[in-house]
Amino acid sequence: MDVLGTIFTRTSYRGTYTEEKVPREHLKTILEAGLAAPSGCNKQTTSLIAVDDEKLLKSLYQVIDPPVGETASAIICVLTKRINAYRDKCYATQDYAAAIENMLLAIKALGYESCWYEGHITDEDAIGRKMADLLGVPGDMELVCFLPIGKPAEKVERTVKKKEFSERAWFNGYQRREE
Amino acid sequence: MDVLGTIFTRTSYRGTYTEEKVPREHLKTILEAGLAAPSGCNKQTTSLIAVDDEKLLKSLYQVIDPPVGETASAIICVLTKRINAYRDKCYATQDYAAAIENMLLAIKALGYESCWYEGHITDEDAIGRKMADLLGVPGDMELVCFLPIGKPAEKVERTVKKKEFSERAWFNGYQRREE
Numbered sequence: 001m002d003v004l005g006t007i008f009t010r011t012s013y014r015g016t017y018t019e020e021k022v023p024r025e026h027l028k029t030i031l032e033a034g035l036a037a038p039s040g041c042n043k044q045t046t047s048l049i050a051v052d053d054e055k056l057l058k059s060l061y062q063v064i065d066p067p068v069g070e071t072a073s074a075i076i077c078v079l080t081k082r083i084n085a086y087r088d089k090c091y092a093t094q095d096y097a098a099a100i101e102n103m104l105l106a107i108k109a110l111g112y113e114s115c116w117y118e119g120h121i122t123d124e125d126a127i128g129r130k131m132a133d134l135l136g137v138p139g140d141m142e143l144v145c146f147l148p149i150g151k152p153a154e155k156v157e158r159t160v161k162k163k164e165f166s167e168r169a170w171f172n173g174y175q176r177r178e179e
Numbered sequence: 180m181d182v183l184g185t186i187f188t189r190t191s192y193r194g195t196y197t198e199e200k201v202p203r204e205h206l207k208t209i210l211e212a213g214l215a216a217p218s219g220c221n222k223q224t225t226s227l228i229a230v231d232d233e234k235l236l237k238s239l240y241q242v243i244d245p246p247v248g249e250t251a252s253a254i255i256c257v258l259t260k261r262i263n264a265y266r267d268k269c270y271a272t273q274d275y276a277a278a279i280e281n282m283l284l285a286i287k288a289l290g291y292e293s294c295w296y297e298g299h300i301t302d303e304d305a306i307g308r309k310m311a312d313l314l315g316v317p318g319d320m321e322l323v324c325f326l327p328i329g330k331p332a333e334k335v336e337r338t339v340k341k342k343e344f345s346e347r348a349w350f351n352g353y354q355r356r357e358e
Contacts, residue, residue, distance in 0.1 A: 001242045003185045003288035007281050024350075031348040033186045035341065037280060039294055042339055048348040056351055079353075089298055089326055097276035101216060102186050105284070108180035116217055136353040160221055162214065169210040169227040172205075172235055174258075174315040 001109040010104055011158040013113035016071040017150030026110050027052065027074060030149065032105035034076070037098035040091025046099045049135055056134070060078040063130035068117055069148030078104060078145040079137055102146060113152045118145040180288040189283055190337040192292035195250040196329030200289070205289050206231065206253060209328065212285035216277040219270025225278045228314055242309035247296055248327030255282060255293070257324040258316055279324060282325040292331040297324040 027050045034048050051057055052074040061070050069075065078100060082092045100116055107114045121127040122144055132143040170176045206229045213227050230236055240249050247323040248254065255280060261271045279295055286293045300306040301323055311322040349355045 001182055003180050003182050003284050004208065004212065006182045007215050007285060010217075012216070012217055019333050027181065027350070028344075032344065033183065035344065035347055036186050036189070038191055038283070040188075042341075044342055044347065046347070049353060050348070050350050053351045085298065089302075091297070093272045094276040094279075094297070097273040098280040100273075101277040101280040102284075104217070105182050105281075106186060118270070118273070119219060119264065123268075135202060135351075136355075138353070140228075160217075162221075163223055165207075165211065165214065168214055168223065168225070169229070171206070172232045172314075174228060174317070176315075 002167070005095055006105050006108050009158065010108045011156065011160065012115045013152055014068070014115055015152055015154030016143060017073065017113070017148065019073065020151045022052065022074040022112065022149050027149070029110065030076065030103050030106045034099040034103040037095070037097070037102045039095040041085035042089070043083060043085050044171045045081050045083060045092040045094070046096040047081070047141065049077045049079065051075050051077065052161045059134050060131055063127055063134065065127070068120055070117060071153070072148030074149045076149065077078065077131060077135065077143050078147070079141045080144050081141050086147040100147065103147060107147070107149055110150050111151070113156055114147045114149050116145060116147065121146065185284050185287050188337065189287045190335065190339065191294045192331055192335055193247070193294055194331055196252065196292070196327065198252065198330045199330045201253040201291065201328050206328070208289065209255065209282050209285045213278040213282040216274070216281045218274040218277070219309050220264035220266070222262060222264050222270070222274070224262060224271040226258050226260070226320065227257045228258065230256065230257065232255050238313050239310055242306055242313070243300065244306070247299055248294060250332070251327030251329040253328045255326045255328065256310060256314065256322050257326070258311070258320045260320050275323060279326065282326060284327045286326070286328055290330070291328050292322035292335055293326045293328050295324060295326065300325065
């Protein structure tokens with residue numbers, strides 16, 4: 001699948017997934033795509049855990065409350081270590097966001113759907129920490145996001161309403177009309 | 180160019196660029212790729228300015244000190260508005276990082292090279308603010324990054340040293356050996 005086509009058709013899929021399993025080789029390729037993203041000063045602050053064990057997925061979904069993406073047969077959990085790249089500069093958020101975007105595109109390219117779930121697990125109820133504990137993640141890392149992966153059981157539509165190009169992008173000056 | 184091939188060959192190019200111009204249609208496609216990235220609660224906090232006007236580029240490079248990517252005939256400036264998606268939750272950094280990663284892949288797919296320059300302009304000398312002023316960007320937006328775009332005049336090599344897969348990614352548990 002070509003890059004631009006994938007970028008322009010990718011969407012946040014919130015429907016149910018079929019029971020079809022995601023082969024390990026596909027999961028590995030998706031993880032590798034995440035790790036291939038750049039990171040500030042190459043600090044590689046992002047780590048990843050793919051979960052396809054049914055029992056473990058069930059345990060995780062006992063803390064992901066309310067559940068989202070729970071029909072997927074695999075998820076990828078995104079871990080970050082908030083270390084400084086230099087002095088007081090930390091790019092960990094940029095690092096994991098770029099890794100997530102790479103993975104979302106790889107997921108789409110391999111014929112699956114997904115959705116970036118972050119706010120759902122990083123709120124005051126600290127679901128991410130509960131998930132991290134179930135996965136044995138040490139306290140100096142945060143589990144900030146998870147991506148369900150699977151074949152969609154429902155129609156995939158890019159329904160998100162986006163502002164017009166001219167409201168968000170310009171040439172040679174802020175809000176300049178030239179094109 | 181296919182998604183996975185692009186993800187795995189993309190690299191931070193820090194060499195010089197040829198004098199070949201980047202056509203407007205390519206710049207527009209790259210901007211569209213950036214805007215197609217997801218954003219937290221669809222707040223679309225990222226805006227973009229492509230600069231290909233020679234005089235304006237020269238003015239910008241008088242404040243980008245020391246210069247980086249200065250031989251490129253076009254750059255894209257990334258703007259963010261740090262508004263909350265809900266309550267006190269702001270995803271603006273994730274939003275622009277995902278947009279940047281999309282653009283880096285689109286740039287590569289179209290046959291160009293680039294590099295994510297962020298720390299260089301967001302340090303204490305506030306180069307980003309000086310660039311923003313030259314572009315007429317209002318004070319409630321930050322210019323956090325720029326991407327030079329052009330055909331590479333030097334050999335492109337992915338020389339970055341990355342940790343092994345097994346040091347950063349696992350299946351069904353932190354640092355679990357299973358594969």
